[in-house]
Amino acid sequence: IAGITQAPTSQILAAGRRMTLRCTQDMRHNAMYWYRQDLGLGLRLIHYSNTAGTTGKGEVPDGYSVSRANTDDFPLTLASAVPSQTSVYFCASSKGESGELFFGEGSRLTVL
């Protein structure tokens, strides 16, 4: 089934640890995104990639890094997790810059 796969689905992490959230899509979409969703704040863009080999910063990039080595994969790394990074993280993709976004099922991260 075509779509976006995120892993892990849920994770509890100690503060200071490094964590990578994985995202893979099989729709051959050029653009990919990482959002975090917090109660009352909605979805906020962390980082994005318009095409393989390029990345850009969104609204809340601090404490996060991404890479886009190929079209399908777009991992999000927290170098040293802090409790304020407790959130639900959604990976998304779109065919081009103007297309609709397709979302993965989300990764719930708790940093203690």
Add this chain to the structure above:
Amino acid sequence: GQNIDQPTEMTATEGAIVQINCTYQTSGFNGLFWYQQHAGEAPTFLSYNVLDGLEEKGRFSSFLSRSKGYSYLLLKELQMKDSASYLCAVKGGDYKLSFGAGTTVTVRA
């Protein structure tokens, strides 16, 4: 930056109509999207408006007025399964999608 406002909560009765308003102030405009998100699930695409006017898709319709920075999502013949959060999102001049905080709609029997 982007500023997108929508009501926090709405309640309606099964079979009724509900209108969710969204106002926005953005740097550039390349379209307005509505997404539906059930609790614990991913957002799913509902509608897209880039020109002024009404777009109808089954029981759901979406309206846009660019000059007023205003959109609404109309849900007709409400069903229990329509209980969800509805997210208004605007694609700005940089082609990045910014989201409102969402409107939680509760449908009562």
